[in-house]
Amino acid sequence: MTPTRPAPARGRPRSTTSHQAVLQAVAHLIDVEQLGFEQLTIEGIAAQAGVGKQTIYRWWPDKAAIVMEAIQAGKLALDIGEVPDTGDLTADLRMWMRQARQRVFTEKNMALARSLIVALVASGVTVEEYVPGGSIQEGSQLAQRLESEERAGRLREGIDVEAAAFALLDPVVMKMIAGQVPEPNWFDALVDVIVDGVRR
Template sequence: MDAVEPAPEKAPRGRPRSATSHQAVLNAVARLLDEQHQDYETLTIEGIAAEAGVGKQTIYRWWSTKAAVLLEAILTGHVKMHIGEVDDTGDLREDLSRWVQVLRTNLFDAQSVSLARALVSAAIIEEVNLEDYLTQNELELTAMPYKRLIAEARRGGLRSDADVSAALGALVYPIILRLISGVTPEPEWFDALVDVVVNGVGR
């Protein structure tokens, strides 16, 4: 009697365990910051592991410090700063002015200040170039005005020699600095900032 060949095992469904755990950790960081209102100082590897339902060694498999975990969570959009889109009405100055005033209303709160400080702290600890991260990744605070500036450049609304990256930095970095300081500027300060940027690159 011929031997019966065992049936081949079915491949497990779903995402690989490592990828699932990786996402669980990033989601856990988001919950700890957004829902439980922890800040960088109170955030711990132990707390992240417990929230994610993984062991500490699972976290250390991908990240060397909590700063590295937080940096990836922010830059991949798991942790959001609730930045709105920049409208495109055809008037760059007006569009940017409205956007920065929305930022003043929605962004300058205790949670966002803590998050901005955490981003800078994580970048310093991990010894990364924060400017590169801000300009090369889809971080909402830079992605939204960048898209608007690029659209303006494509329709010929900016000088031909205008440096869009420099204009983006001139607009966003002062806002980040004020955000980290915890001081909410007056509406006139934001309007003046937009004037500087638009006058610098506009036709």
């Protein structure tokens, strides 16, 4: 039987200040205090944020949901940064992906990614259920860079920008979960395949 997770209560507006405090608290505990996912507790997050546990449970079902939203909101150090826009999509994405290799492929981040997957599987829910808006890549720097290329008329007509973003990053996520750090040439080859697929 698939385990169920408690649904956030309805009817009470979310305090923007408290909401941001919780996300900042998770970022502090992971990035500054260097806590692993297993060491995170709702009690610890609440204490760091200066809110009550019930406030957190009213908005998030568990700690995995909070971490997922913190990642999406760019609060954690998993954010790679802005995608360059020199007019050369291939060169820009190659540079951006090489930055990912240096900044994202750390032991801490790979352990965090594996722990999140375990938490998602154990809870019986999907990433889309945990992430507001349903897509981590929607509105991301990568999606914006591809949209800019599309507006310039350099992509095939009708291309699905979000699908292209996922096609580029999903293999990277899988490498992180597997604990593998690809060589720079692997990133270059991945970029070449995606760009060749979306370009006119």
